[in-house]
Amino acid sequence: EPGLPPGPPTLPLLGNLHIFPKKFAHFKWVLKVGPGTAIVLTDAAAVKELMDKRSGSTADRPPMHVADVVAGGLNMAVSRYSESWRTLRKTAHTILTPQGSMKHLPIQRAEASQLLHDILCRPEAFYTHIRRFANSVILSVLYGKRAPRYETREATAFFEAQHEWELVLEPGATPPIDLIPILKYVPERWAKWKQDCAKTRKMQRKLYFGLLDEAKERLSQGEENGCFMEEILAKQVELGMDREMTGYLGGILMEGGSDTTSSYLQSLILALVAYPDAQRKAQEEIDHVVGSLRMPTLEDLEEMPYIRAMISENHRFRPVAPMLIPHCALNDEEYKGFLIPQGCTIFINIWGIFHDPELYDDPENFIPERYLLSENGTKPGADGSDLRPNLPFGAGRRLCPGIHLAQNSIKINAMNLVWAFNFTTDIDAQGNPIVLDTFDYQNGLLTAPRPFKCKITPRSAEKVDLIKQEFLEAADIFSKFEFGLSEEDKEFVMRSRAKC
Numbered sequence: 001e002p003g004l005p006p007g008p009p010t011l012p013l014l015g016n017l018h019i020f021p022k023k024f025a026h027f028k029w030v031l032k033v034g035p036g037t038a039i040v041l042t043d044a045a046a047v048k049e050l051m052d053k054r055s056g057s058t059a060d061r062p063p064m065h066v067a068d069v070v071a072g073g074l075n076m077a078v079s080r081y082s083e084s085w086r087t088l089r090k091t092a093h094t095i096l097t098p099q100g101s102m103k104h105l106p107i108q109r110a111e112a113s114q115l116l117h118d119i120l121c122r123p124e125a126f127y128t129h130i131r132r133f134a135n136s137v138i139l140s141v142l143y144g145k146r147a148p149r150y151e152t153r154e155a156t157a158f159f160e161a162q163h164e165w166e167l168v169l170e171p172g173a174t175p176p177i178d179l180i181p182i183l184k185y186v187p188e189r190w191a192k193w194k195q196d197c198a199k200t201r202k203m204q205r206k207l208y209f210g211l212l213d214e215a216k217e218r219l220s221q222g223e224e225n226g227c228f229m230e231e232i233l234a235k236q237v238e239l240g241m242d243r244e245m246t247g248y249l250g251g252i253l254m255e256g257g258s259d260t261t262s263s264y265l266q267s268l269i270l271a272l273v274a275y276p277d278a279q280r281k282a283q284e285e286i287d288h289v290v291g292s293l294r295m296p297t298l299e300d301l302e303e304m305p306y307i308r309a310m311i312s313e314n315h316r317f318r319p320v321a322p323m324l325i326p327h328c329a330l331n332d333e334e335y336k337g338f339l340i341p342q343g344c345t346i347f348i349n350i351w352g353i354f355h356d357p358e359l360y361d362d363p364e365n366f367i368p369e370r371y372l373l374s375e376n377g378t379k380p381g382a383d384g385s386d387l388r389p390n391l392p393f394g395a396g397r398r399l400c401p402g403i404h405l406a407q408n409s410i411k412i413n414a415m416n417l418v419w420a421f422n423f424t425t426d427i428d429a430q431g432n433p434i435v436l437d438t439f440d441y442q443n444g445l446l447t448a449p450r451p452f453k454c455k456i457t458p459r460s461a462e463k464v465d466l467i468k469q470e471f472l473e474a475a476d477i478f479s480k481f482e483f484g485l486s487e488e489d490k491e492f493v494m495r496s497r498a499k500c
């Protein structure tokens, strides 16, 4: 089409939907998605100009009928640029400020100490320990109620609801309703997608509103513990938040905060195993700054440039959301002579940017040192001025509102893990090393490494003692978040403490 950037030829109706990459995408130009146009930005200068500077024009999301059916348009991450989105977003910001997020540091640290302890007890289950950690932190921060086990009722209900939701969202899972709106009117008995949406809606509502009501109940009983929902409930009218919005805000923050944080940490472990030199350097640094007689604290990170570089490198190497979440143009925009038409979908291909050999030396390898050379890790002579450290968290007005909370979790755990353990290649039943494939990732908007095997061993007896001690001391903090635990949960809590 005249004025649009160059793109591949299109098929009638479905446009380029058939070639839309399901795997890690690394592509540049325009795709036609149905009758609408989709533009992929793989250029930091374009992201800065169009997504950051002209964010007022590019902060919409593409229409998504299934999201309206499942969450009544109140799922903040995919909802249109609307009055209700602004209210949800403003409410999230009032609580998730840098200071607000620091308020939750004690429970984040306590949960991080359980993560170390869980890994110590059952290293082979590290992958689900991490998932539990991330979910329990966000449950505690939002609703004041933790999940001591991966199998704890709320954690399971969340993972199951999330799984259904992801199935609904998977490309090809639903007919192209947003392109052919008449499909909306097919009766439910002939439209499996409608049944799937109804099921997802039911599961999400049961969990989100159930947790909200429990927090409300505890508040009325004078059992508050400073969680996010208590603050919202106290200011509900002033914030313009009704019950529906409050329920769905909790839901999206849980969705946004759970598997993203765990994906990051799972990728970090994958990288540490695959790049033993980087692991060794991080360990040397932390041993020098922290030693074996105490656990690391957030303040220590200031003295650990290598570990800070490793954290940035992990975001670059395996970004959790390689294409962010698609944006949509509210107005026609022009960029370098090309038209970005109103209503077009905009993918921000940060994967492509982060793996651009023009910007990075040897981009396909995990090399923390690059972030010691320049703030954005770019190679000598390359212009990195259009990049910014929080690019993995999104762009413009859609920038991740959970960024401060997420960064605290990442920092604490990155330090803890390299301080506590050696991560090495495991061997299979025949005694051969299990070589990890650092490309073996789950597909989707959000990605995570598929479960993988590695060997995790504590680095010293002193460290084992410190982990146990810190975990025992965390019991006090946990007790404020342990409500309505099942018998199995209680037994696990007792048993794991006794094991110390």
Ligand code: HEM
Pocket (backbone or CB within 6 Å): 076, 077, 078, 089, 096, 252, 253, 254, 256, 257, 258, 260, 261, 264, 320, 321, 324, 325, 326, 327, 392, 393, 394, 395, 396, 397, 398, 399, 400, 401, 402, 403, 405, 406
């Ligand atoms: C490693 C951790 C995390 C990463 C890498 C991450 C990344 C992202 C990205 C890339 C987006 C899309 C931004 C865009 O479209 O431009 C996003 C949106 C969002 N994130 Fe996060 N996130 C993380 C953790 C969290 C946490 C802990 C929370 C909640 C406390 C959260 C809540 C959200 C929400 C609600 C949105 C939707 C915002 C909107 O559309 O207005 N995220 N995140």
